[in-house]
Amino acid sequence: MAPIYKVALVQLHPKPLSPAQNYEKATSFIRDAAAKGCHLAVLPEYHLTSWVPRESGFKDSCAESAVYLQRYEALAKELGICIVPGTIIESDGGSLLNIAYFISSNGEIVGRYQKKNLWHPERRHLVSSAHEPHTAFDTPLGRVGLLVCWDLAFPEAFRELIADGAQIICLPTFWGMRDVSDEGYALNPDGEALFLNNTVVTRAFENTCAVVFVNAGGPPEKGEKTSFAGLSQVGVPHLGALGRLGRAEGMSIVDLDMDVLRVAEENYKVREDTRPCVLREVPDYH
Structure with a gap:
């Protein structure tokens, strides 16, 4: 019988340029998730700093990224829980990289991914992983892949990961309701929620x-009256969206039954039909 994994969707509201405060809040949620028997906790993109690249202190707020990554490794080992700490901004020779990690329950990093498909305003500040292939990796929850935010719009990224055996794809995100032009927003104020x-x-x-899918949420005191999109959820074939949150900060725990994925593949045969064709020897009739 396939396992059932408890997954915590930690929809944080990150305070800009406040990594220490945001880390402490994230840690509180993760400890709560572990106490409730979760196998995996996933945080949003930019959860330590928020996304404010034009503010003068932004690069400085990213300076201790390695320190916080090590703290998450220690926390995962202490609690015996896998952690995807959203994304962490790292500096490489003056360039900023947006990196997602998968930390195993023994505290070891087993997966790393640099965001490939950058949202248009990000391209002035971040470096893409460009033509590096999407690869999956082995975890205590089986084979997993990582994508980030705008990667959601690129089905080929998902195809690469499932071709490499991924059954679970974690997608930290920082996606707002006003991430479009005024003209686009006027067409439908709920358009981004519809997209997600x-x-x-x-x-x-x-x-x-x-x-x-784990997105940033709005301030708890504002409730649903926020430009943050939230809507963290686990998308599963046959069942649809599980544990979907609203737009405010919060946490949702989802029971992910891996047997559902087996049933889906037996019905739809997506992996079978997208597997590279094996060339067969053609009989010589002459």
Whole structure:
């Protein structure tokens, strides 16, 4: 019988340029998730610093990224829980990289991914992983892949990961309701929510995988009246969105039944049909 994993969707509201404060809040949520028997906790993109690249202290706030990564490694080992610490901004020769990690329950990093598909305003500040292939990796939850935010719009990224055996794809995100032009927003103020809710579930169906989508949320005191999109959820074929949150900060725990993925693949045969064709010897009739 396939296992059932408890997954914590930690929809933080990151305070700009406050990594210490944001880390402490994230740690509180992760400890709560571990106490409730979760096998995996996933945080949003930019959860330590928020995304404020034009502010003068932004680069300085990213300076201790390695320190916080080590703290998450120690926390994962202490609690016996896998952690995807959203994304962490790292400096490389003056360039900024947006990196997602998968930390195993023994405290070891087993997966690393540098964001490939950068949202248009990010391209002035970040370096893409460009043509590096998307690869999956082995974890206590099986084979997992990592993507980040705008990667959601690129189905080929998911295809690469499932071709490498991924069954779970974790997707830390920092996605707001006003991340479009005024003209686009006027067409539909809920357009970004429509995009997210539909696309997360579509990617799960079309790849017979689980998509663990975790977005930043708005301030708790504002409730749903926020420009943060939130809507963290686990997209699963046959079942749709599990544990979907609203727009405010919070945590949702989802029971992810891996047997559902087996049933989906047996029905849809996506992995079978997208497997590279094996050339067969053609009989010589002459």
